[in-house]
Amino acid sequence: MKKINIVLFGTGNVGSTVINQVLAAREKLQQEENLELNIPVIANSTTAFFVKQTVNRSWETNFSASGFPYKISDVIDYVTQQGYENLVAIDATASESFVDHYKLLIEQGFHVVAANKVANTLSSEFYEDLRKSLRKNGKFFYYETNVGAGLPIIQTLHGLYQAGEEITRVRGVFSGSLSYIFNTFSEESKSFSEVLTEAEKKGLTEPDPRVDLSGKDVGRKLLILARELKLKKELSEINIQDLVPKHLNGKSSLKNFQLKKHELDGDLEKLKADLEEDEVIRHVGELEIATGNLEVKLVKEKRTSAFGSLKNADSSFEIYTESYGEQPLVIQGAGAGAAVTARGVVADILRLSERLN
Ligand SMILES: NC(=O)c1ccc[n+]([C@@H]2O[C@H](COP(=O)([O-])OP(=O)(O)OC[C@H]3O[C@@H](n4cnc5c(N)ncnc54)[C@H](OP(=O)(O)O)[C@@H]3O)[C@@H](O)[C@H]2O)c1
Structure with missing residues (x-):
């Protein structure tokens, strides 16, 4: 039986769902795939919990009762002492520094x-250095959920690129929250700020919705795809349309933004008024390979197009290539949420395990 030993960092929405999904799939994987997935260590930013083989369904209670403060060296010492094979560290943190x-x-x-x-959106130098270290140590790095959560975007793009397909353009509605906001704003006779408030109440935006509206997160995802196609790009090189006016961003407080968010309505109402009958507004990220241009912006789309027909908070990605011609390859579906993201993480573990002895 092949054994994989998982050390999970980050027990938030995604991390806790990964644990539960792994535990639920364990028996079936043993029987059908001859594969044993163990999670001997779980940790959040301050506390770690260690067991001999794997945590069980009472992990949350056990973590609270028996977890203790740790340093990363404690985790390394423990797995070394135990002699675990096939070690996989899962980064389900939202941390800037964990990398x-x-x-x-x-x-x-x-x-x-x-x-x-x-790790994939810091400088090119960091990006290359990490890959050098992986090669030198014969280790693998999977990160499918970095773009489109559980949707198979990175593996599809990577596979096409590796197979020698000429990719000319990639476009996407990358953000679930902005998808919901513009799908709703384009269809309903509500002001932009009303729709934004609605999205906040549904928990679709970040606690500070300016994080979504700034377009930076979409920029990061676009950068990851560009680098997948071997374009040497930095985050600072992406043209990002920030939907938050300067005076409500930067030093301005969240409270001030909430009080004045109706000031965003004017420009967006005008954009909506300029739409043709068969058009809607969408928030997209675009990558043109020939020019190396990366852009995050609002566009008008035909209602009948893949992006134009999006519903709820779904994401959609178009990959234009030589073989697919005029009609792009389209990948569409829920692009956020703990369940689909965790499933993507578990799928990454399984793809990784296929490459291990
Ligand atoms: N949710 C989605 O739909 C989605 C989709 C794709 C990708 N992601 C990515 O998945 C990651 C996790 O998202 P989430 O929604 O689960 O976030 P979350 O609920 O905020 O959980 C973050 C977890 O990371 C832990 N953490 C923070 N710093 C750490 C450190 N230095 N070492 C170990 N643990 C640390 C936190 O522990 P404390 O409680 O101790 O701070 C918490 O348990 C994020 O990077 C997010 O961007 C999320």
Whole structure:
């Protein structure tokens, strides 16, 4: 039986769902795939919980009762003492700094699966350095959920590129929250700020919705796809349309933004008034390979197009290539949420495990 030993960092929405999904799939994987997935260590930013083989369904109670403060070296020492094979570190944190541990983890025998986008969106230097370290240590790094959550965007793009397909253009409605906001705003006779408030109440936006409206997160995802196609790009090179006016961003408080968000309505109402009968507004990220241009912006789309017919908070991606011709390859569906993201993480673990002895 092949054994995979998972150390899970981040027990929030995604991380806790990963644990539950792994535990639920364990028996079937043992019987059908001859594969044993164990989770001997789980950790959040301050506390770690260690067991001999794997956590069980009471992990939350046990974590609270028996977890203790830790350093990353404690985790490494523990897995070394136990002699675990096939180690996989899962980064289900939302941390800017956790990626500082990646190199050490890789050198100490871990493969990495990340839902966290940070490692792929820092400088090109960091990006290349990480890959050098992976090659040198014979380790793998999977991060399908960085773009489109559980949707198979990165593997599809990567596979096409590897197979020698000429990819000319990639477009996407990358953000679930902005998808919902513009799908609703285009259809209903409500002001933009009303729709935004509705999205906040449904928990679709970040606690500070300016994070979504700034377009930076979409920019990060676009950068990840560009780098997948070997374009040497930095986040600062992406043209991002920030939907938040300068005076409500930066030093201005969230409270001030909430009081004045109706000031966003004018420009967006005008854009809506300029639409033809068969058009809607969509928030997209676009990558033109020939020019290397990366843009995040609002566009008018035909209602009948893949983006134009989007519903709720769904994401959609169009990949234009030589073989697919005028009609792009389209991948569409829920592009956010703990369940689909965790499933994408588990799928990454399984794809990784196929490459291990
Ligand atoms: N939710 C989605 O739809 C979605 C989709 C795709 C990708 N993602 C990505 O998945 C990641 C997790 O998202 P989430 O929604 O689960 O976030 P979350 O609920 O905020 O959970 C984050 C977890 O990370 C832990 N953490 C923070 N810093 C850490 C550190 N230095 N070491 C170990 N653990 C640390 C936190 O622990 P404390 O409680 O101790 O701070 C918490 O348990 C994020 O990077 C997000 O961008 C999410």
